[in-house]
Each structure stands twice: as structure tokens, then as C-alpha cells.
Amino acid sequence: MSSAAASDAGAEIADLLGDQLARLFIKKVTREALAAAEQGRFDIALWKEITDIGAASALASEAVGGAGLSWAQAGGLLQSLGAHAPPVPLGETMLASWMLALAGIEALGAPLTVAGGLLQVDGEGRVSGEDALLSWAPHAAAIVAVAQGAGGRQLVLLATADAELTAQRTLDRLPAARVAMRGVQPLNIAPAPTVLGATGLLAPLAVLRAQQLAGGLAQVLALCVDYANTRSQFGKTIGKFQAIQHQLAELAELTAAAQVAAGYAARQLDSGNADSAERGAAVAKIRAGLSATRGAAIAHQVFGAIGTTDEHILHYHTRRLWQWRDEAGSEAWWAEWLGHRLLAAGGAELWSGIVSRD
């Protein structure tokens, strides 16, 4: 199959998969389902339905039974994880399965999670190190991580049962833990795929979070527009007030910027070049993080007091925006990382770096 035909087929699969998932999420990911998940109930039935559709292996190559979608093709799908916020580690498992397939390691067909921090591997292949915050670790069968060793960076698959987990409370109230590995024998190990640079899995994890932030912002924008067109004060719907219109126009701008930046990062990941992938991840996480920061504030201002109540759906989305913007490197962290590189290169290199494709 030519690459153009493959790309058309991929786009079609992505659309089909996206439609199926969106329907499933609208039906199953209710406020009640989100509340139950935040009280610690893992929705195994939802997970099974998602994996039956084949979503967990959407990014994994067709050679290992995945859908072989590119990150760019999967953009809509990843953003729908942000918009509907299904309380399962689907994005993490998609990323993990993609990585494992690239490294030639068999996936487990179970929920997986991804460590953004670098671990160490010793001469006998035992893995040690810590990750301060690993989302979904308590419900993941295994952890995909990058471990630095004498022979370079290795991709490792670790059984969660072999790690020490300390539960962490987070703003999104979803299962997460500090994870420590002390000389753990990995289930599998292989040289880290070349798309990963010095930041390891942090870059693709940042792209995943940026996509989720973009989707979450789009959902919050839709909720705000709907509310502004129905809530009446002073004899008219509040959306008729220019003060509200301009705040929502700004929210639309912030949402569009996050979407575009996340889409850019996805294409950089697809290029397979580690430098491009890291740069794209930085751009996307900075832009999406800044958008989420201002965007969540606008949404709460537009919704007024009702939007701050527990019974309202809004905080399920805004708390996730606040969580995701700080996971896999905050906008400040990535901005500093990127800024140091630009400063090291010097002013004369700035513009050529912006327009170059690698």
C-alpha cells in the first residue's frame, strides 16, 4: 500500500474509532460515573468496552495487531479523552502500547501506565528509581518507563506488583501514586526507540496531556456557550452581554491555540526525530498549559457561583485542566527547558530554528 493510501485508510479508521468512542463516552461517562471513579471505583466494564473496540492499541503498529494510527491521525481521538474524561487509563495505555510496539516488546492487553521520569538500570538488568506521580498506577498491570544504563537508554516494562506504591491525592481525585523501584527485574527490556530524546517518555506524555488539555478546553468552551445562551439575567441571556461575549471569544482563542499546538506536536512525534519530538512536546505543553490556566478562570467567571458547586459538571473538567497542565512537565518547566536551548543556540539561530522542519 502506498503511503498516501495508508494515510487515507488511517484517517478513516481514526474517524470510525473516534465516533464509536464518542458515542460510548456520551452514554457511559456521566457525572455519576466520574463521581464514582473519584471515590475509587475502577470502571472495569467501561475499560472492557473500550478495549473491545480496539482503542487501547490504536497507536500500536498493525504488525502487533494495533490500528497503526499516527499521532496526527489520533488527534481527535486523544482530544475526546480530554473532552469526556473517561476515568480509565486509555491515553496512557495507547502511548505505552505504541512505545512497546516500537521497541518490539509484546503488550499485555491490560491497563498500562507510563512513567515520565528517567529510571536507572544496572548491569544485570535490574531497574531502580522513583517517579513522584504516576497516574493510574494503582490500577495498571504494568508500567512502561525509560531506564538509563551503561549501555544507553532502555525501554522497560515493569510489573506494578514489583514496585512500591504510595498513594497520592491529586486535584483530579483519580488513582495516582508515588512509585519506587528497587532492583526490580523488568518483565521485558529493549533499547529505547530513537524517537525518544534525553527527556525520555516525558515528551510523548506531554503531547498526550496537551491533547487532553485541548479537548478539555473545547468541552469547557461548549459548556460555557450553552450556559451563556440559556442563563438569563437583567431580562436577557447573559451571552448577549458584550462582556461575556468577549471572554468567551478569548476562551475560543485559547482553545484553538491549544488544539493547533497539540496537532503540531503530534506531527513532530510522527516525524520520528527525537529533537523535533521534544521541541513539539515543549511547544504544545507550554501553549496548552497557558491556555488551560486562563481558560479555566474564564469558564468559572462565566458560570458564576453555580459552576463552583459539587453537583455541577464544570469542576470535573476544570480540575482535570489544573491536573493535566502540571503533569508531564508544567508550562513553566517546559518553557524553561525550551528557553535554555534557544539561549544556548543564540539569537541568530532563532528564526531558522522556527522555520526548519527538523
Added chain:
Amino acid sequence: MSAAFHYPPFEIPPELDGLRREVRAFLSEASQQWSGWDIGHSWMGFDRAFSRAVGQRGWIGMTWPRAYGGHGRSALERYVVVEEMLAAGAPVGAHWVGDRQSGPLLLRIGSESQKQRFLPKIAAGEAAFCIGLSEPGSGSDLASLRSRATRVDGGWKLNGRKIWTTYAEHCDFMIGLFRSQGTAEVERHKGLSQFLIDLRSSGLEIRPIVDLTGEAHFNEIVFDDVFVSDALLVGRENEGWAQANAELAFERSGPDRYMSSFPLLPLAIDAVCEAGTIDRLSARRIGEALADIVTLREMSLSILGQLAAGHTPAQEAALTKDLGTTFEQRLPELVREITDNAPVISAGDKLSEMQAYLMQSVPSYSLRGGTREIMRGIIARGLGLR
């Protein structure tokens, strides 16, 4: 979920790297004489000799047919040239409006004789154009304009006033919007027509307006029975509003809507490096700026792709312009945050000169081409709020 805006990716292919290198080589030579103050003017820098040199290289009217002095090149090739010019802060003002707006308008709806007469001159960098829209009583509320075109034997008589016309005293021609039918109160945006006006016509007085930078970039123009022949009506009588609006997606989404302050950034980077240790705040601010530039460039390219495919992405253009001008306005403040420069203009110090000019110039960036408030109104309508 159906969104109110779409930004399908559109990329510049590697085949255009050669053209990019050519433009850079030309600019590195031409830029030797430019001060920081000059570079700060960006596309408001007016230099006829420079525009002629650009025209000689075939970089004006690039996408127009060769029959009209154009070069039959792609919109992407033009984009590469334009963004290289802006990155260098080149004084493109003498051909900017003709290349971006007036030429494309004439190509689309102008008469055959108008195309033959004006397009080759624009492409050669010989004819400078300005746009006559705003009036003293009609700023953002453009449909209220009152300057009038009255039918006379063989053509029209123009009366009234236009304001904020960029560099009218240096330009050769204006495309102006005049009321040819009805009144501002009743007909509003109906009954407006566009005319090609020779700025040396009798009855026409051009008064420079000195702005807060101490320079005159704008003018007020008084029309007192200025005659234009029938042959200089642009497009259709009374259809001027729709014709003028169709240009706006081009005007609002180009790289000129986010790059006007760009040349500050490389200088700021070097200033931070020269100061010695690189602090965290400087690194963060520069990293944030890059994320914005890359995102805005992606948005601008996407709109270019949509325009090239025959769409009119008015929502996306308004949204991108507001984000882009906000970014342009941010850059001089960013420089203040990360350098400890004194508030003096040191001759020969490019950063201080450019910073001084831009600090005074950026307030107009969210006014020109449609104010921030107008952009947000367009976006709100697209969201279904109006």
C-alpha cells in the same frame, strides 16, 4: 463535537528552502544600513528603492499571472518571501498594501484595463497603494461612512474625508470606499462602491497626522469634488462592502499579524547571553514566546491553505489576528522583564532603538485591520452568541 473553527495543518515543503535562502541572502546585504528604530517599523517601513529592488527579484505579485507582471508562483512561495521579510524587519511598506490587498482585489474583480494598467506597476515596486476606509466619524462602525460618490458626466465626483490612511502622502493610488447610493442611516453597508483614486488628483488634499512616535504614518485626506472616471470604479457599483470584506481574511491572517515585533526577540536572546548567567525567568519567557510563535505560524499557514483551497476562513482569521496582535504587543514587555536596559535610546544599540520604537508602536497593532473588540465580536458570532 462541531467546532466553530478549524485549522487543518498546512506545511511548507522542503522544495522552497532554496527560495528562502535566496531571500535571506538578499536581506542580509540590504539590512546593513537599517537601524533598530528602522527595523521596528517592520511592514510600516516605507522605502521605494527597497521595494523596487524586491520587485526586480520577482517577489511582488508573485502569485499573479505573468500577463499582468506577476510571476505565476504559488501562495506558499509568496508566504516564504513574506515571512523572511518580516523576520528581518524589512521596510516593505511601499509595496505591502498593493501586494497583499489592492493587487489581489484588482486581479479578482478589476476590469481588464485596470489590471493591465496597475498590476505590472505594483509588481515592479513602482506603484504604492493605500486603502481608504475609515472616516473621522466612521471607525469600527465602518458601515456608517458618509464620504460620497456622485454620478457626473463620464464618471464620479468624490466628496468627504478619509482618515488613518497609511502613508497616503507617499503613495500613488488609493482604493477608497464611498457611498454611491442612499444614506449612512438607512442603507448602511448597502450602496457603497470602491474607486481607484490617483492621489495627485486635483481637489484632493493630504494632511499628515503625526502620531505618538513623533513620525507621520497616517493621513487625513479631504476630497473636494475629486473626479474619477467610470473606468476607475472597482468591481460593481454599490457592491463595495462585500468586495472590501472579502479582502479581510487575507489581511487578518498573514504573518504580519504576529511578526511585527519579532526582530526584538533574537536581540533579547543575545542580550541575556551577554549578561552572563542565564536566569530561569529569561529562559521561561523566551520558551513561552517560541511556543506562541510556532502556534501562530501554524494557524497562519492553515488559513493560507484554506484560502488557497477557495474557502473563506473569516472566523479563523479573526481569531488568529487577535491572538497574533496580543503576542506582538507582549514582546516589548517581555524584553523589559528579561533585560535590565535603561529607558534610553542609545544610538547604534539596535535593541534599545527597536524597543523604544515598538513600545510606542504596539498599541496600534490591535487597532489596525479591525480592533480587538471587532475581532472578538466576530468570534462571538461564530460561537453562536450573537
